[in-house]
Amino acid sequence: MILRALTALSAPAGERSRLSVFYFHRALARPDPLLPSEPDAATFDRMLGWIGSQFRVLDPLDACERLFAGTLPSRPALVTFDDGYRDNFTVALPILQQHRMQAAFFVSTAFLDGSMMFNDRVIEAVRGCTAQSLPLPGPDGEVRRSVPVRDLAERRVAIDLILAAIKHLPPAQRDERVLELERAAGATPARGLMMDPGQVAALHRTGMRVGGHTRTHPILLALDDAAAEREIGGGLDDLAAMTGERPLLFAYPNGKPGSDFDARHVSMVERAGCHYAFTTQPGAASRASRRYELPRFTPWDRQRTKFGLRAWRNLAVDR
Numbered sequence: 001m002i003l004r005a006l007t008a009l010s011a012p013a014g015e016r017s018r019l020s021v022f023y024f025h026r027a028l029a030r031p032d033p034l035l036p037s038e039p040d041a042a043t044f045d046r047m048l049g050w051i052g053s054q055f056r057v058l059d060p061l062d063a064c065e066r067l068f069a070g071t072l073p074s075r076p077a078l079v080t081f082d083d084g085y086r087d088n089f090t091v092a093l094p095i096l097q098q099h100r101m102q103a104a105f106f107v108s109t110a111f112l113d114g115s116m117m118f119n120d121r122v123i124e125a126v127r128g129c130t131a132q133s134l135p136l137p138g139p140d141g142e143v144r145r146s147v148p149v150r151d152l153a154e155r156r157v158a159i160d161l162i163l164a165a166i167k168h169l170p171p172a173q174r175d176e177r178v179l180e181l182e183r184a185a186g187a188t189p190a191r192g193l194m195m196d197p198g199q200v201a202a203l204h205r206t207g208m209r210v211g212g213h214t215r216t217h218p219i220l221l222a223l224d225d226a227a228a229e230r231e232i233g234g235g236l237d238d239l240a241a242m243t244g245e246r247p248l249l250f251a252y253p254n255g256k257p258g259s260d261f262d263a264r265h266v267s268m269v270e271r272a273g274c275h276y277a278f279t280t281q282p283g284a285a286s287r288a289s290r291r292y293e294l295p296r297f298t299p300w301d302r303q304r305t306k307f308g309l310r311a312w313r314n315l316a317v318d319r
C-alpha cells in the first residue's frame with residue numbers, strides 16, 4: 001500500500017521518528033443528525049482500519065517514552081479520546097479490542113455522576129425541545145433574540161449559534177444561560193451521557209490508559225492559578241481514586257496553546273506528576289517536541305485515501 005510506504009518514509013524508526021496522535025470524542029452507537037461530525041460505530045471501525053493499515057498503533061505511555069528515547073518503530077501512532085463519554089466504554093472499547101489497539105482516554109471527572117458538560121446540555125435541550133424557538137444570548141450574555149428550532153436544519157444552526165454565544169462567558173453566567181435554555185426548551189435533560197466511575201475503573205483494568213482532563217473541563221486560561229491547579233490536580237486525584245493508579249498522561253481541555261492554556265498550566269501538569277501532555281495543535285511529535293505539549297490531529301475525511309493523505313501530510317507539520 002502506497003500510503004503505508006509514504007508514511008514509513010516520513011516517520012522512520014528510531015531517533016528521526018515522528019509520532020502521530022489521533023483524537024476522538026465520541027463513537028456513537030448510531031448516527032446522530034445533531035452530531036454530524038461524530039463517527040458512529042461503523043465509521044469508527046472503518047477509521048481504525050485505515051489507521052491500522054497505514055500506522056502502527058502503540059500503547060500511549062510506552063510510545064511517549066520511546067519517542068524521547070529514540071526507539072520508536074516506523075509509522076508510530078496513538079489513538080486518544082477526550083472527555084469521558086459513556087460510548088467510549090460501550091462502543092469504542094470493543095472496537096479497539098477487535099483491532100487489538102491500545103488507546104488513552106482523557107476523562108473530566110466532575111461529570112461521572114450523571115451530569116453533563118454545558119455543550120451537551122445545550123444539544124440535549126435543543127433535541128428535546130417542544131418550543132418553536134429558543135432564547136439566543138448576545139456576546140455580553142444577555143438574551144435579546146430568539147432562534148427558531150422547528151426542524152432538524154434549524155436545530156443544527158441553533159446549536160451552533162447558542163454554543164458560540166455562551167462558550168466564552170464566565171462559567172457561572174454560562175450555566176445560568178444553559179438553565180434558562182433548558183427551561184425554555186421544556187425538555188427533560190438526557191442522563192448518563194458520560195461514563196460512571198465503575199466504567200472508568202473497568203476501562204483501566206482492560207489495559208487502556210486513563211489520563212487527566214481536569215474536573216470540570218474549564219478553559220484553564222480563564223481561571224486564577226489556584227483554581228487551575230485544583231482542576232488539574234483534583235482531576236488526577238479523582239481518577240487515582242477510581243482506578244488505583246495516578247495517571248501519567250494529561251490532555252488540556254480545548255487544547256489550544258495561548259488561548260486555552262499557557263506555560264503556567266504546563267508547569268502545573270508537570271508538578272502534578274504527569275509525564276506527558278497533549279494539546280489539540282495539529283502536527284506530529286518528534287524527539288525535539290515538548291513533552292507537555294504533544295500535538296494531536298485527526299483528519300475529518302470519511303473517505304480512505306483522503307483520510308490517509310491528510311494524516312500523512314500532517315507528519316510534515318513540526319511541533
Ligand SMILES: [Zn+2]
Nearest residue numbers: 082083253254
Ligand atoms: Zn475535552
